[in-house]
Amino acid sequence: MNFYKLIKLNHSIKNHRLKFLGIYLLHITKRRYLAVHFDPINACNLRCKMCYFTDKNYVKNLKGIFPENEIDYLGKSFFKRAIKLQIGCGTEPTLYKNVNEIIKTASKYKVPYISLTTNANLLTKETVKEWVVNGLSEITVSLHGVTKESYESMMTKGDFDKFINALKIITELKKTHPVVLRINYTFNEDNFEELASFYTVFNDYDIDILQIRPITKLGDTEYNNFSLEKVIPLYDNINKILIDESTKRNVKLLSHNPSQLNNRVSIDSVINKYIYCYISPTSLFRKDFKWNNDTYDSYAKRTLLKKDILKDMCSSKAELMKHTSDKLNYEIN
Template identity: 40%
Template sequence: MDFYQLLKLFGKIKSPRIRLFGLYVMHTARRRYLGIYLDPVFSCNFRCKMCYFSDDEKRKEMHGTLSEQDMEKIAKALFHRALKLQIGCGAEPSLYKNLAGIVRLGKQYNIPYISLTTNGNLLTKERLYELAEAGLNEITLSTHGIYKETYEYLMTNGKHELFLQLLNNLKELKKKYPEFKIRINYTMNEDNTEELKDFWKVFEDIPLDILQLRPVQEIGNSEYQNFSLQKISELLDSVVTPLVEECKQRGIICMAPEQNNLETLEQDAPDKDKTFEELTYCYVSANACWNEDFDYHTETFESYCRRKRMGLYILRKLFSKTGGKLDKNKNVTRKMNYSVK
């Protein structure tokens, strides 16, 4: 399955009503449409300055690990309706001992696309090959700097040399598993955006498939507090756009903001597709599983949807006056809109 072509196609559908209608058809036809975002362990070996793990008080609240027994129960309840499984969402998944076991479990339930989001410093060559052999489709590496100084300043506890070694290991892995996808997620701020002009000095020989450039957003009481997008906006034409164009020439999918995306963030505009997102987004950790009133020990996706009359709920949203758009007065978490190139 070409997940990113689906994402690109979906991005062309601007009408919330059409999106909800498509979702209703998939729901009634019992097709896969869930995106499952899984944190098997709620901890991190880094203290990235833009992340809530840099907050000592917040970090005290963040703990918990899913047992293998609970993982099997969650898989039985939800995995058969998953279009994508992303392992690693708000924490570092490589701290989980049986990471490859989760991938194998996902493949057992025929999930079409399984991705791992990680800082990568704990992934040895042996673990990488184990994950690929288990069926992992993609690895997403989070990085906040091109240069060693910036990388290690913003990614506290991170070692740039381990990151470079991981890139070399992935280059070798790609020779054996050519369909395996390598993705970089780069969070931009006023201190690291300009050095993107030297992106290819590090990644020239890496068979990169996807690059995501994501402007910084406030997520908790993080150590880094400069959330201004002004410099990013000023560097769009001179730094970001040339990088996007070079990616296009190299056949690399690039997800990057355009000026209107930055303006939307600055204005704190509501997310027009929040209803769709709430219906398709499924977060799982040791402390949460999908919706608050869902019990994976006793329910399945189907039994829960029958109990909640989910099909009728989607129809009501579809034919409501707002047509799936969010009430402007509703308080929501800001989401970033990207152009997929």
């Protein structure tokens, strides 16, 4: 399944009523439309300066490991309705002992697209191959610096050489297995300009997708410069360099319209409440979901979710925009 074609199609539909109608029809016909985001462990091996793992007060309460014996229940409850499973969202999934069981369970419930996001410092050839053989569709690697110096400065405890080795492992594996390699680059005023040399540094690696996205406030983080004033004058030029170089290499570039950088609200963030499903050892979809009793379908029936979808479909755009959140729509180049 080409998940990114679906995203592009969604972005091309400007009428919010059509989007809600699509969700409603998928919902009542029991088709897949959920994007399940799953953090199996509340831990990370790095302390990236832009991440909430450098917020001491936040980390005090960020503990827990998802019980392995409940992975199949997760599959029955949510994977059956998932169009995508994202393993690793705000924590490091490779610290979880049985990532492979999550992937196998998602494959068992025929999730069309299974992705894993990682800082890549703990990846090995054996584990990556095992995941891909069992159904992993995509490996997304987080990156906050193009050079060794900026990488290890922004990604405290990170090892640039281990990162490069992980790219080598995945590139070699891609010769025999159909896995997508995606790089997610979070930029700020101190690491944006070096994106111009991204493909010079990473020319030897078989990258399929590059996403560049601006810093967002994730708490009382060590790095706390959220201004993009120095970025905006450079953005068009560097984005064009990336578009041109990505096109040459047949890489999908996911980037943002410059006008959105300081105005991030989007009506899609309202629609997202019906699609986005986050689960972790301490967070469960919605507060009124009854773990070990509900499935997504039984919960939707009990709470009359389809009526909420219809209500939003009939609401004006102006009314819906009152309930938007900070969410950027990226363009697929």
